[in-house]
Amino acid sequence: MAFVDDLGAALDKTPGGGIILTSLDALIDWSRGKSLWMMPMGTACCAMELIAASFARFDFDRHGSIPRPDPRHTDVMVVAGTITRKMEPAVKRLWEQMPEPKWCIAMGNCAVSGGIFYYDTYSVVRGVDEFLPVDVYISGCPPRPEALQDAILRLREKVSAESIVPSRAKPVKSILPQPGDPRKGDIAAEGGEPS
């Protein structure tokens, strides 16, 4: 990472370096987006759909996404399944073993919020975002492989806005309604009141 960071910082300081930086950014973002190798962190039911995603029928290799068992060779961790308190340190550790830049997809309700295991249980971590920075959430119990495919494409959009100089990264609009997001009100108004 150091090499890219230095390069970016140097180009950012150089007058006129911005031109090179922009095109370099474009190349790097393109290549990163098109080659998102997955770290399959499949723990429970969603792991089956994760397997199905890279197998014959759905074949994520078409998008350049292949699962690699070794965290050192991967770009995006797909957390598929329930994370328990016993499992949490292992997931954290695997995440730390992945080289930068890395992204995280929370696949399935369990990884998003604990899902069906939210209430009454003593051993489940309620959502992988309690300890990992999640980029894309997929709902579903379990989500279909198509949903994972959509998540990969969404992640590509997010990657394409990044820059090797952190200050130059374009803001990415979150698809989720945030607190205070006007859309949140719209959704409530649409769903709540009969027209």
Next chain:
Amino acid sequence: MTLLWGFLWGVASVATIAGGAILGVWWERKVSARIQMRYGPQQIGPYGSLQMIADVPKLLFKEDIVPDLADKAVFKLAPLFVFGPVATSMVVIPFAAGWAPVDMSVGILFFLAVPSIEVIAILLSAWASHNTLSTIGGLRATAQMISYEIPRSLAVLSVVLLAGSLRPLDVLSAWQWWWAPLTFVGFVIYFIASIAEMNRGPFDIPEADSELVAGYFADYSGMRWASFMMAEYGSMIAASLFGAVVFFGGGWPLSGAAGVVLLVIKTVLIMTAVMWVKWTFPRPRQDQLMSFCWKVLTPLALLQLVIVGAVLPWL
């Protein structure tokens, strides 16, 4: 002058291997997809052929992790030593009759001997990672690669015996069509032993995905890992090319530029066969692999040598 020439060809060889590896990975992904009822890369370039163009910059700009407990200098240098011997061995292969990048009187010996240095590099990388599974992988690789040198060399020796020379150019010029059926067993032995030499499936025991996760390069990331992959594909290209030259007469029956094209086609066919084998067969166990080498391949290679030797006086 020779030194400069050699250096230039070395650079060309590195470039060939890098380019070949990029195309080879794409080809492998397509071939394996075809075998597995999938499509493989589709999105970048025609039939996804530029997929590796996206993968390589990504790996290049990845974080380069050196584990805390690793032997840092060795850890960083080992990938170079893995890649170097493969690139070096490429330069002695004759592409057409009378033309080899470096004409060496003991070229065949050179080709067989130099890639063996890779063993040391793999052992170094495994040791330097300070990781139990890497170490096991490295030790497995060492045992396997050293053992399979023997049947591989013996198989090539039968052709050398027929040609009466260790100079690749001489072999190519002396090559007759009936050598191919005569040394076919030798070729099969060479093919199997080469797969074991380059640690590819089904003999990918040192890096077995399902046992050792990634074996000796488990702790390498980014470009350092890519150079391991490149070395693997490089040795696949080199071994296929060499096999096409020695056992199938290079560009025979064509000559000149058409001959070179035919040589490339033969090489690609052998490479495809290597991939075909990888994506069909399960992986043997370490002890089964070794006993196969010593109890089957080596005696067979010796038998091939005896047959060739028996034919020799009648020529």
Next chain:
Amino acid sequence: MTQTSTSDVTPDTAETQPTGTEPTETVMETVVNIGPSHPSTHGVCRVVVHLDGEVITHCEPIIGHLHRGIEKMAENRTYLQVVPLTDRLDYVGSMYANWAYCRAVERLAGIRVPERAEYIRVIVCELQRIASHMMGIGSTGADTGAFTAFMYTFAQREKVVELFELLCGARLTYNYVRPGGVSRDLPDGWVEQCRAFTAQHPSAMLEIDDLLLGNVIARARLKGVGVLTQVDAVAWGTSGPIARGSGVDWDLRRDDPYSVYPRFDFSVPLGDNGDSYDRARVRVWECVESCRIINQALDQLEPGSVQAEGLPRLLAPRPGDAYDHIESARGSLGVYLVSDGSPRLYRMKVRSPAFCNLAVLPLLAKGHTLSDLVVILGSLDPVFGEVDR
């Protein structure tokens, strides 16, 4: 050390592993940690392996990484609300846990299930057996490195999953078998699609059998590896293909008949040697037998209701405890329920076959190499949702 590819090692490993310099004894022991996230642990299992060279002297599976406390959760839910939880137990074969639970509830509440519902349950559970075994056989291939075989078995599995999707809209967690019957009747045209599947499946199995188990390397890898004797198989409480691979002639469908199984003609495949090969082979033939059962069930299927009549919305069985078990793809899956007369369960216990089957791993792995360990673990075909619950 939680993951195999870690760079740093825990102190106890650092002392004994080969990169540490001087051997203190004549036998130098290496401690290798596999998992909990490892490509061939089929979920989240950690195995601590003590190696002498490459030979396993001792190994200990450490489970519980997917322990979600389903049994505790069930204590605060009504009888119907527990059904979706049972889906998540054995996520490769959700229908089984549904059914076993529903049978226990039916026994507790004295519910009589209509005949059509029983037939549908048999059909979906035999389909589920195929789907589950496809996963088990395929992962045997993946463990030995024949990844392509896994693709082929998974393609067959996808066909079953598609049938289930038509049936209940979900690909994995079906919530289909409910107390008193099944959630809805078969959709139009489903029977024909099911017949089409069972017609092509045996030949596909032959192809897979040829590709994977007929291969000389695969045979060398599987035969004689992880031998479980018949005595051990009984003593350790194994069931399903693991016990039958060892020649234990025990199948609940035939020996403790439940539902409408006595009406079908099928055989129970048995292995001779109890090694990994026999276990895989038993799975292959069970798939073919399942096709036979499905065909017979489809022939005998008659129109009727699929839900018991007059079932209260809120079940509140009389106090007591009941146990019922069925033959799942992994063995005898039992559910033990305790009711205190309220609409909520007092206690649920799932007797999970994978849990008992996994317990024999140290026994089987001893004396084999590290490469064999993954094969043995794969041949036990554990699903950790069920092992850990």
Next chain:
Amino acid sequence: MKIEDLREHLCGIYPDLCPLFSIEFGDGVLCVSHERLHQAASDLKDLGFDRLGMVTAVDYGEEFELVYRLQSRAMHAGIFLKARIKRETPVIASVCDLWPAANWQEREVFDLFGITFDGHPDLRRILLTDDWVGYPLRKDYEDDRIIRRPDYI
């Protein structure tokens, strides 16, 4: 084998176990005191119950009830063996020496209920982490990480 036949068979060989035998929901149940549990289990094993299907416990407030599910391949029958122990002294004899299958199952009961099995070779937590506090499947288990489900019904 029918459950009534099983009862007769049992009474014929072990008359002292006979009064403890009852039939619940179509299953034979043998309730013994916890001191007699190991002996009863051993007797049942001799009778032909060669498989230990399940070991579990139920928390009845004052007492824990240990539930053993035994199966016989030869007789095609299953039976429950139950024993109650006091909550204050949750100790019972292990049946590991009779069926190795009890090993993990008793560890699980120890893990989730805190019941100690006398004579178990390796009694450690199995599902939860080693440093877990409390025994979750006890009815009085308190954990501030648990979010109670709202009461919809």
